[in-house]
Amino acid sequence: MTIKAVRGTRDLLPPETESWNQVEQAAREVFALYNFHEIRTPILEDTQLFARGVGEATDIVFKEMYTFEDRARAQSEKAQSLTLRPENTAGVVRAYIEHKLWERPGLQKLYYIGPQFRRERPQKGRYRQFYQIGAEVIGPPSAGSESPARDAEVLQMLVSLLQRAGIKDWNLQLNSVGCANCRPAYNEALRQALAGVVDRMCVDCQRRAQTNPLRVFDCKVPEDQPTIETLPRIGEFLDEPCREHFAEVLEILRATGTPYTLNDRLVRGLDYYTRTAFEFTQGSLGAQNAILGGGRYDGLSEAIGGPKAPGIGFAIGEDRFVMALSAGEAVPSSSVPHAYIAPLGAKMNAAAAQLARELRDQNVSVELGDDSFRLKKSFETAEKLGIAKVIIVGENEVASGQFAVKDLKNGEQKSMGREQLPEVLRRPARTSSSSVTEV
Numbered sequence: 001m002t003i004k005a006v007r008g009t010r011d012l013l014p015p016e017t018e019s020w021n022q023v024e025q026a027a028r029e030v031f032a033l034y035n036f037h038e039i040r041t042p043i044l045e046d047t048q049l050f051a052r053g054v055g056e057a058t059d060i061v062f063k064e065m066y067t068f069e070d071r072a073r074a075q076s077e078k079a080q081s082l083t084l085r086p087e088n089t090a091g092v093v094r095a096y097i098e099h100k101l102w103e104r105p106g107l108q109k110l111y112y113i114g115p116q117f118r119r120e121r122p123q124k125g126r127y128r129q130f131y132q133i134g135a136e137v138i139g140p141p142s143a144g145s146e147s148p149a150r151d152a153e154v155l156q157m158l159v160s161l162l163q164r165a166g167i168k169d170w171n172l173q174l175n176s177v178g179c180a181n182c183r184p185a186y187n188e189a190l191r192q193a194l195a196g197v198v199d200r201m202c203v204d205c206q207r208r209a210q211t212n213p214l215r216v217f218d219c220k221v222p223e224d225q226p227t228i229e230t231l232p233r234i235g236e237f238l239d240e241p242c243r244e245h246f247a248e249v250l251e252i253l254r255a256t257g258t259p260y261t262l263n264d265r266l267v268r269g270l271d272y273y274t275r276t277a278f279e280f281t282q283g284s285l286g287a288q289n290a291i292l293g294g295g296r297y298d299g300l301s302e303a304i305g306g307p308k309a310p311g312i313g314f315a316i317g318e319d320r321f322v323m324a325l326s327a328g329e330a331v332p333s334s335s336v337p338h339a340y341i342a343p344l345g346a347k348m349n350a351a352a353a354q355l356a357r358e359l360r361d362q363n364v365s366v367e368l369g370d371d372s373f374r375l376k377k378s379f380e381t382a383e384k385l386g387i388a389k390v391i392i393v394g395e396n397e398v399a400s401g402q403f404a405v406k407d408l409k410n411g412e413q414k415s416m417g418r419e420q421l422p423e424v425l426r427r428p429a430r431t432s433s434s435s436v437t438e439v
């Protein structure tokens with residue numbers, strides 16, 4: 001039996017990986033403009049981080065985590081429960097606490113790019129190993145971390161990134177999910193409303209009604225939707241500070257011309273959210289149309305044992321982002337090397353390798369052939385790879401320092417000195433989709 005990639009995981013192959021690199025490059029550029037810096041946290045975390053941070057009653061923690069017992073280091077020790085991170089906000093806040101990042105000046109503005117793991121049912125745009133590009137702004141309230149200006153800035157940064165990357169047809173959906181002060185009254189109202197109807201709902205909703213009624217809004221079962229529509233919404237229960245905070249976020253968005261849609265059902269599937277919660281959907285994505293999601297998490301640091309450190313952030317589903325891009329245009333092709341080096345005759349591999357190294361050191365990309373190939377085979381190989389120029393390295397060439405450079409497009413062959421080669425060969429890399437016309 002052949003071994004295949006695990007269900008819900010996939011190999012990303014060239015040339016598609018070029019699109020991924022372009023997206024990551026665009027994200028890094030935009031993050032730099034907004035003064036965000038990269039953080040890399042481990043993929044493995046203590047299971048408790050997600051249980052306490054993301055919430056035991058969420059689908060992510062309750063149903064979707066890859067969790068295992070590590071081997072105990074000593075007999076007396078209890079094995080530690082580890083989890084492949086299903087998301088990275090909890091990990092970033094853990095790192096913030098562990099390294100006392102609040103001692104650094106200002107707000108921590110951190111971004112990350114990497115894989116996340118959720119055991120969901122795989123489908124188009126939904127994978128068990130998927131990739132996120134995320135960013136978080138965290139800090140003590142004295143540094144301005146609670147300000148609605150931060151929410152609006154994060155949203156603006158996202159709009160810049162979508163525009164720069166060329167993503168069209170997006171829709172920003174916004175809601176405020178209140179705070180620890182307004183949530184108890186809302187939870188109570190939800191519990192009461194659910195009491196009369198919950199036995200008609202799915203088993204997950206019956207569990208949610210008991211453990212964390214807000215999570216009922218995560219339900220995707222079509223038959224439950226009419227019932228969910230009748231439930232009270234958090235918006236009616238926001239306290240004055242939460243109302244004012246949200247109003248100011250909206251005011252800045254309007255002032256900066258950022259379009260949004262209010263969605264009072266949007267509560268997001270993670271328990272740490274407070275106040276502003278948002279999602280961007282994108283028209284071409286189909287059922288899994290949330291291209292990114294995020295929000296404020298003012299109590300997360302304290303929930304995992306840290307100081308008060310309000311924050312706001314988001315994570316882009318990179319798989320979906322790349323999908324939305326390639327729905328609009330052709331997937332870019334891999335860049336093609338500047339030249340192919342064809343060693344000609346026995347024992348010419350060393351001389352060819354030396355020339356290849358010299359050229360690469362001068363930023364000329366080359367594909368290196370083999371001295372067991374006849375010249376015809378070298379030309380054919382270069383042509384298949386879309387490489388326009390072949391440098392022939394035979395005994396005479398090495399002795400004279402003059403190399404024959406064959407242009408496969410027009411068939412011309414010119415002789416030139418070693419020192420001329422980089423200048424002639426170096427030019428912007430072409431792509432395999434373009435025809436072999438440039439010289």
Ligand code: HAM
Nearest residue numbers: 087089126127130290291292293294295313314315317
């Ligand atoms: P999330 O909404 O769970 O939020 O995930 C963010 C994005 O990751 C989604 O909008 C989606 O594009 C992508 N995504 C999630 N699950 C999958 C999957 N199985 N396959 C493919 N893509 C997926 C978070 O993870 C929060 N940590 C975001 C955040 C950061 N909130 C505050 N800061």
